[in-house]
Amino acid sequence: MEKLKKIFHKGHENARNRYKTKSNADYWLEILDTSQLNTAMIEMISNLPYFFFATSSLEGQPHLNFKGGNKGILHVVNNKQLVFPDLAGNGILHSMGDLEINNKVSLLIADFNHNARLKIIGKATVIFEDVYIHEYTKFFNNYTFDRLIIIDIDYVLPNCPKNMYVLKDDIEKFDKNKKDLNIIQKLCGFI
Template sequence: MEIFTQEHLIAREKYGTTKQAELILENMDTRTPNDRMIKFIENMNYFFLATSSKDGRVNVNFKGTKSKSLIKFLDKNRLIFPDFDGNGILHSVGDIESNPHVGLLIIDFLNDIRIKINGKAKIIDDKNEIINYLDIFDSFNFSRLIEVQIEYIIPNCSANLSVVRNSILRY
């Protein structure tokens, strides 16, 4: 699957970043996370999930838990996380049902680290299937799981994260 569209390539040419992007993309495996990425992701207890309805209306939602971790890797190309009912609006679930393409942004503001993941998601809501995953999570207070088949994973530029961190610490 090709991640980048013709519009991405045109934008790189227009803004003079083609060589920079090619250098990064030629020297990095963007299909499979390395062990350091997996450890980092599995130790985070929050992230941002971007979804879109079939007609292109975009949503982004914060996903978090008080537990030690939220995302677990099933293998090098699949991850899973619990979906909590929250306010009951279910933007993410409704979007995934009509358009499985998702984006995850995992940010550690204290250490200036970001990882971006794009993939295809599916909802697991059958109680008999959910039982198979209960031993990998710290919390059981969820109604369904979301599994993501990774199509693209890359460390996201951490420029200016320390500015955000310093702003947060002032409050």
């Protein structure tokens, strides 16, 4: 439990005591190796074409982004490190701006087909130099990108899958042919 002192703070302890989950949390945190990915976690990550990536400012202003592409967009370097290309978006650069001042990040890996989730906390390093990017191009040769984000894992935990079926049902009902091509313009208030 000593290794988790950097992850959890007094607020977590207070919440667990208030909601009477301390013994349950202590049990799981004691029996699980939360310091690295295991074989099943690596397989899960390697087979997904998306993940959710969270950053925050020093003041705690959070930003959450969906990152998607082909299967393996989040590449497992080893059981303590992940890497992914930062693909062009709308140019607002929420994540990149946060990473300029705060390298602490969180990832949510959700496999809706198998009702499984992983929560990962770590530290990010942005790689701009071509000489280092070149080391990873074989993993991301289907993409055009100018930078990579490397995640050094501090904490990983299989997350409770309760209620994931709700999203799976929605995904199964999705009809590509009926998608609203103007949704972004509508959400921006342009139409």
